[in-house]
Amino acid sequence: MLGILKAFKETLSSFRKSPVTEMYPYEPPFVTSRTHGAPGLLWNDDLDMIICTGCDACARECPCDCIFTSLEKYTDDVTDQKTIVVDFYLDLALCCYCSICVEVCPYEAIEMTPEFAYSSYDVREMVLEKSELVDIARGLTRTTANPPGAQGKPMKKGEG
Amino acid sequence: MTLLDVVIAIVKVLVLLILAPLIALVFTYAERKLLGRIQQRMGPWHVGPMGLFQAPADAIKLLMKESLTPEKAERWIYLIAPFLVFGPTIAVLTGIPFTRELVAANLDLGLLYVLALPAVVIIGFVMAGWGSGNKYALIGTARMVAQAISYELPLLVSVLGVALLANSLDLTVIVEAQASTVWYVVVQPTAFAIFIMAGLAETSRTPFDIAIAESEVMGGPLIEYSGIRWAMFFLAEYVNVFILAALSTVIFLGGWAGPFLPPILWFALKTGFVVTFILWLRATLPRLRIDQLMALCWKVLLPLSLLNLVVVSVQAVYGWLPMIALVPLSVVLAFWFYRRAWTRLVMRPRPSAPRDLPTPATAG
Amino acid sequence: MRSHPREMGRTVTDTPSATDLATQELTINMGPQHPSTHGVLRLILTVDGELITKAIPDIGFLHRGIEKICETWTFRQIPVMADRADYLSAFTTEFGLMIAAEELWEIEVPERAEYARVILAELNRLASHFMFYASFGLDVGFTTPTMFGWRTRESIQDLFEEVTGARLLHNYLAVGGLRLDLPPDFKDAVAGLLPEIEKSIDQCNGLITDSEIFQARTKGVNRLSVEEAARLGLTGPMLRATGIARDLRRLLSYSIYDRFDFDIPVGENGDLFDRYKVRMLEMEQSVRIVRQALKGMPDEGPFQGKVPRILRLPEGDAYSRTESPRGDLCIYLVGSGATKAYRVKIRSPAFVAASALEALLPGAYLADAVLIIGSTDVVMGEVDR
Numbered sequence: 001m002l003g004i005l006k007a008f009k010e011t012l013s014s015f016r017k018s019p020v021t022e023m024y025p026y027e028p029p030f031v032t033s034r035t036h037g038a039p040g041l042l043w044n045d046d047l048d049m050i051i052c053t054g055c056d057a058c059a060r061e062c063p064c065d066c067i068f069t070s071l072e073k074y075t076d077d078v079t080d081q082k083t084i085v086v087d088f089y090l091d092l093a094l095c096c097y098c099s100i101c102v103e104v105c106p107y108e109a110i111e112m113t114p115e116f117a118y119s120s121y122d123v124r125e126m127v128l129e130k131s132e133l134v135d136i137a138r139g140l141t142r143t144t145a146n147p148p149g150a151q152g153k154p155m156k157k158g159e160g
Numbered sequence: 161m162t163l164l165d166v167v168i169a170i171v172k173v174l175v176l177l178i179l180a181p182l183i184a185l186v187f188t189y190a191e192r193k194l195l196g197r198i199q200q201r202m203g204p205w206h207v208g209p210m211g212l213f214q215a216p217a218d219a220i221k222l223l224m225k226e227s228l229t230p231e232k233a234e235r236w237i238y239l240i241a242p243f244l245v246f247g248p249t250i251a252v253l254t255g256i257p258f259t260r261e262l263v264a265a266n267l268d269l270g271l272l273y274v275l276a277l278p279a280v281v282i283i284g285f286v287m288a289g290w291g292s293g294n295k296y297a298l299i300g301t302a303r304m305v306a307q308a309i310s311y312e313l314p315l316l317v318s319v320l321g322v323a324l325l326a327n328s329l330d331l332t333v334i335v336e337a338q339a340s341t342v343w344y345v346v347v348q349p350t351a352f353a354i355f356i357m358a359g360l361a362e363t364s365r366t367p368f369d370i371a372i373a374e375s376e377v378m379g380g381p382l383i384e385y386s387g388i389r390w391a392m393f394f395l396a397e398y399v400n401v402f403i404l405a406a407l408s409t410v411i412f413l414g415g416w417a418g419p420f421l422p423p424i425l426w427f428a429l430k431t432g433f434v435v436t437f438i439l440w441l442r443a444t445l446p447r448l449r450i451d452q453l454m455a456l457c458w459k460v461l462l463p464l465s466l467l468n469l470v471v472v473s474v475q476a477v478y479g480w481l482p483m484i485a486l487v488p489l490s491v492v493l494a495f496w497f498y499r500r501a502w503t504r505l506v507m508r509p510r511p512s513a514p515r516d517l518p519t520p521a522t523a524g
Numbered sequence: 525m526r527s528h529p530r531e532m533g534r535t536v537t538d539t540p541s542a543t544d545l546a547t548q549e550l551t552i553n554m555g556p557q558h559p560s561t562h563g564v565l566r567l568i569l570t571v572d573g574e575l576i577t578k579a580i581p582d583i584g585f586l587h588r589g590i591e592k593i594c595e596t597w598t599f600r601q602i603p604v605m606a607d608r609a610d611y612l613s614a615f616t617t618e619f620g621l622m623i624a625a626e627e628l629w630e631i632e633v634p635e636r637a638e639y640a641r642v643i644l645a646e647l648n649r650l651a652s653h654f655m656f657y658a659s660f661g662l663d664v665g666f667t668t669p670t671m672f673g674w675r676t677r678e679s680i681q682d683l684f685e686e687v688t689g690a691r692l693l694h695n696y697l698a699v700g701g702l703r704l705d706l707p708p709d710f711k712d713a714v715a716g717l718l719p720e721i722e723k724s725i726d727q728c729n730g731l732i733t734d735s736e737i738f739q740a741r742t743k744g745v746n747r748l749s750v751e752e753a754a755r756l757g758l759t760g761p762m763l764r765a766t767g768i769a770r771d772l773r774r775l776l777s778y779s780i781y782d783r784f785d786f787d788i789p790v791g792e793n794g795d796l797f798d799r800y801k802v803r804m805l806e807m808e809q810s811v812r813i814v815r816q817a818l819k820g821m822p823d824e825g826p827f828q829g830k831v832p833r834i835l836r837l838p839e840g841d842a843y844s845r846t847e848s849p850r851g852d853l854c855i856y857l858v859g860s861g862a863t864k865a866y867r868v869k870i871r872s873p874a875f876v877a878a879s880a881l882e883a884l885l886p887g888a889y890l891a892d893a894v895l896i897i898g899s900t901d902v903v904m905g906e907v908d909r
Contacts, residue, residue: 003734199671447665
């Protein structure tokens, strides 16, 4: 009997506490600066150009093969990079949000954004192209530094 | 019987037919809200103000849904079963006096009527379980039948004491008798406890919901039902909870009698209290196993209720004086129950059978 | 009226009389959609009334070929897949994998990373045990424990999200340490979470541990002796419930577990109640370990050791044994000089527990079968891999 009474006491005390429910569609959910949402392509605001050079490092390391890139020769002289990205497709339906692409990017051009609310009735709409990925990451700066083990060639910034 | 009487009777039944879904709607809402708050959730809150329209929305959804009949079902038995569960439940409602005037059929044997009729429901569940052509339904039905038939006994015997005290089987007379003396829960606490427990087992509510246990037999007899037929089972369940609460109000808590407030409000208050308690039980207690449930019925509740009946009979014949002997007896009984009865009779640990184990790999 | 399908094809040779009214055994198929088989475990049960006479666990509904996929991926990608083996405690699998990898590469892990790993692994053990509590409460028949368990697990996962960015599948540990540095307020966040966890453990205990009905359902049910448990190959809480204080954290003192002072809770009978109780007590010990780790963890320092830029697995093999919330989690890693592992083998405790069901279930009631499955705490992702 005593144990059952204890259980009643417990339910009564939790009845008196307020609910812990997150009112998600009405209130913004809990996200942190590190939350792994959709990957986004960073934009260099100083030079007003995309950082990505289309080097394909992320596509090679992606466990789920969700990235496709193509590049062309870089002709401007704002930076001394040799190539610039033309196509950058990312299939969010395949992406497993592991952030390996962020880890391996030598130019710090891709970043996991807390953006998570994307869904569609057509799976083909889940394939995001370059401009959409840039829009997702617009206004975002790299919050996490590359770990030393994966540190690649740092990006050289122009005077801009 | 004049034509007017017939019309009045039909109107009364129609009112009850409208009342039954209303009861179910209110109770589902209350249950979900209360369970939600106990579990620190919100419960329904999205549809309508404070989620009030959630229950009607669910009801409409159930009505719109396709009512499937499995290929392996015994078609007619499967289709008729919900009516046999729903019908008697409504019929029981007619016998319950909400107030002195507000009763559909004031019967001289009202107590017997309201407690005996639910036994018909079992037939409906047997048909549902057998007709579904599903093994889980069959197991659930076997549990349901064993449980419901066993618990009829303590349920009936426990209220016999009250009938003796009130000298009547008429529910209105029982309430009047309480109004003139004292609520029977005071003089018959054991009977009240047994009545609530047996009633919960009858209606398959936690902690005795083994027949429809969704983590074990996934709804038992109801497993294959969908749409409006499932809604009828659902309705019957909640009306049964209401009947249990209303009956305990009428039999033990003084019915509609009470000062200041109008009688119907007193009735609603007391019933609401009991219903809240039943819903609270659902949030607090795990469920028993079938053999423990049967042991509790036959070895504990039935002897206790019979003892209670004997005590009341002795009081009726010899007056209050022999009752003094009851005090040490009840103390001893309570101690015995606490120390022995639960662990010896109800828990029933089974020695595990010798196991067929793989032979260990020989070393080296 | 058409005849009942079960009647069709049955030749009526003799009508049964009252004397030879024999009962028949029923074969029921429990799962893979049954709500209390913890995912997609399928059991073919033969029952005589309510008693189970034979049980055949059927696994493989969640088989994704994790071990094979690990052989085709570079080492950087393997943790992504390892997370998905035991999705309720992803850190423990990552932890084991990294210990094996560090043995292979002979990399020193910096102090700070070691402490962070222990803290995260213990928090994950807590989360996993809360999940056990939640599902066990549901199996035993009511939903309140589920919500109590999930609520605190949710807080722990929120912390994980702050640290790793993901709630369930973290991919956070890397060879030689962590992939990213811990957030600056990590220690405060964890320290702030611990009182909530302790309070919640008390609440969970108050709700069902002492409840007579719960004890009636679990005490003395499905007892298991030490020999039986050992012969079935059970490890972790299932083994400790029988009374053996065998915990790899103490036995092997892998990582830095030798620096912490903690008890190994053991049961007496190996029944359902002991298996439950051992896990509840273990949660308190995990909180203790996290407390000590927070005290000992350096505030500054590297979070990753000296790691080669291109992760080429050296030739050789390494075997790591770690204590996951479910028992001995062993990972065998074979390198052949390539960036891809030659072989990754996961010895998962839940797989052994699932296979033990065949011996555990016969003789039990059908209602207890649900509890026995719950008490083994199988995670089907880990069983099927």
